[in-house]
Amino acid sequence: MKRFVLTGVSTALVLSLLAGCSSLFGPSAPSESTPTGESVSAELQPFYSQILRWSDCGGGMQCAQATAPLDWKNPAKASIELALVRQPATGGAPIGSLLVNPGGPGASGYDIVKDSINVVATAKLQESYDIVGLDPRGVGRSSAVSCHSDSATLDHFLYDITPGAVGSDEWLDAIGVSNAAFAADCLRLTGPLLGEVDTISAARDLDLLRAALGDRTLNFLGYSYGTYLGATYAELYPANTGRIVLDGAIDPAASSFDVTVTQAKGFEGALLAFLADCASQTDCPFTSGPAAAQTQIRALLERLDASPLRNADGRMLGSNTMTSAIILPLYDATNWSYLRQLFTAVESGDAELAFSLADSYNGRDANGNYIDNSLEARIAINCLDYTSEGTRAQWRADAASLAAIAPVFGPQFAYGETACTGWPFAADNVRGPIAAAGSSEILVVGTTNDPATPYIWAQSLAAQLENGHLVTRKGEGHTGYNKGNACVDTTIDNYFLAGTVPATDPLC
Numbered sequence: 001m002k003r004f005v006l007t008g009v010s011t012a013l014v015l016s017l018l019a020g021c022s023s024l025f026g027p028s029a030p031s032e033s034t035p036t037g038e039s040v041s042a043e044l045q046p047f048y049s050q051i052l053r054w055s056d057c058g059g060g061m062q063c064a065q066a067t068a069p070l071d072w073k074n075p076a077k078a079s080i081e082l083a084l085v086r087q088p089a090t091g092g093a094p095i096g097s098l099l100v101n102p103g104g105p106g107a108s109g110y111d112i113v114k115d116s117i118n119v120v121a122t123a124k125l126q127e128s129y130d131i132v133g134l135d136p137r138g139v140g141r142s143s144a145v146s147c148h149s150d151s152a153t154l155d156h157f158l159y160d161i162t163p164g165a166v167g168s169d170e171w172l173d174a175i176g177v178s179n180a181a182f183a184a185d186c187l188r189l190t191g192p193l194l195g196e197v198d199t200i201s202a203a204r205d206l207d208l209l210r211a212a213l214g215d216r217t218l219n220f221l222g223y224s225y226g227t228y229l230g231a232t233y234a235e236l237y238p239a240n241t242g243r244i245v246l247d248g249a250i251d252p253a254a255s256s257f258d259v260t261v262t263q264a265k266g267f268e269g270a271l272l273a274f275l276a277d278c279a280s281q282t283d284c285p286f287t288s289g290p291a292a293a294q295t296q297i298r299a300l301l302e303r304l305d306a307s308p309l310r311n312a313d314g315r316m317l318g319s320n321t322m323t324s325a326i327i328l329p330l331y332d333a334t335n336w337s338y339l340r341q342l343f344t345a346v347e348s349g350d351a352e353l354a355f356s357l358a359d360s361y362n363g364r365d366a367n368g369n370y371i372d373n374s375l376e377a378r379i380a381i382n383c384l385d386y387t388s389e390g391t392r393a394q395w396r397a398d399a400a401s402l403a404a405i406a407p408v409f410g411p412q413f414a415y416g417e418t419a420c421t422g423w424p425f426a427a428d429n430v431r432g433p434i435a436a437a438g439s440s441e442i443l444v445v446g447t448t449n450d451p452a453t454p455y456i457w458a459q460s461l462a463a464q465l466e467n468g469h470l471v472t473r474k475g476e477g478h479t480g481y482n483k484g485n486a487c488v489d490t491t492i493d494n495y496f497l498a499g500t501v502p503a504t505d506p507l508c
Helices: 011-017 109-120 123-128 151-159 169-195 199-213 225-236 256-278 290-306 319-330 333-347 352-362 374-385 392-405 416-420 455-464 486-498
Strands: 062-069 079-087 097-101 130-135 218-223 241-247 442-449 468-476
Touching (some): 079 109, 079 199, 097 199, 097 225, 109 130, 123 486, 130 199, 151 169, 169 392, 199 218, 199 225, 199 374, 218 225, 225 241, 241 486, 256 290, 256 319, 256 392, 256 416, 256 442, 290 319, 290 333, 319 352, 333 352, 442 455, 442 486, 455 468
Parallel strands (some): 097 130, 097 218, 241 442, 442 468
Antiparallel strands (some): 062 079, 079 130
């Protein structure tokens, strides 16, 4: 077993199991932006006053590059590039721009808008807003984090079996060596940008983009990690907030271990929901009820650690890779059939589907190439956003408590804080509640059995925000908007289109 680093706090991760589709082409829009012209410091003026020049990039989309300070504490020192894609409002008279972030951290807002806009925005929003996708700093087509020069290096980091018993000094030493090599590659290939991809810097980028786009206030739709980015923006620039929706909320006050505990519970709950449904399916590999199935799955993971299963390409299936394979279909109940097939295949000694799902989770294609840098960016951003000061003794104690809380996923999620040991830049972001005093009204969407961003986080964020309003979706799966729930969709669309805030939680 290699320590499992949860990388699935992202709407975008389920898209490999969904069919992306393009929207109707919009009418022509101005090829150059008209910045707001607002007054900022002399060092920031070139960034806030920049004109974005849009060019056709196919499928009714327009693309542009913006510049931002590398270091917001020293804006004149150096700059970075930010990649943008825009679908002009299909109705021809936009309310303004609507920036979209699909989560991660590390997921590409550029790709999801360009290739799968209907996944993140309803036709009504597309009609009334210029939908803008952004690759945040460190991600994708923007100035990006890079941690490997060949796919084999990342394969070893992700898929190799770590020697030693889980939690032993031998095991932790081996993880330390692996992490140190990964971090050294990140620093060598990325340079100073690696220390500047924190969420606060990304939120400051949003404000200069708002001004460059010509919007007096920021309209923002953030999914999953995007909720933390949006809430951070509202805390920094409350007077500049427009219509903001945060769907699949992260609790900004939660520590790294709090996140681990809550997500372990969340995925355990989603697994139990799957197992309850599985019992009614003819191809269910479990016959003795959910509790017995949990024990059976835990035993399977431990067996894979003791005796990994060889894939046709030579990679060995251990519990870490198997956990990735299990988690991906848990994001959406419509994909539960993959889980039934997965458990059946692995129990029969076939690792092919497990690696296919884990590869999709990790952004690895059928040829063994990594399609983007989302995993590298996610680690880099999280290592700047979360402090980790645990000792080995504390990690072992935490692992024992996690196993008791979530029998299947607790042991897999334990030791996640080791991911940032030896990272070349220390986290300096102090986690705490976000009130965003003086902001506009903000809608926070939470799904009652969301495994990746559990409902309790949406409740917490809505309560923290001075002007937060909770919108509850009752059901399974990650995030709630544009998932087929007419009540949620109508509530969010009415807010974006007319500014209508529900008097109470609609409990959709």
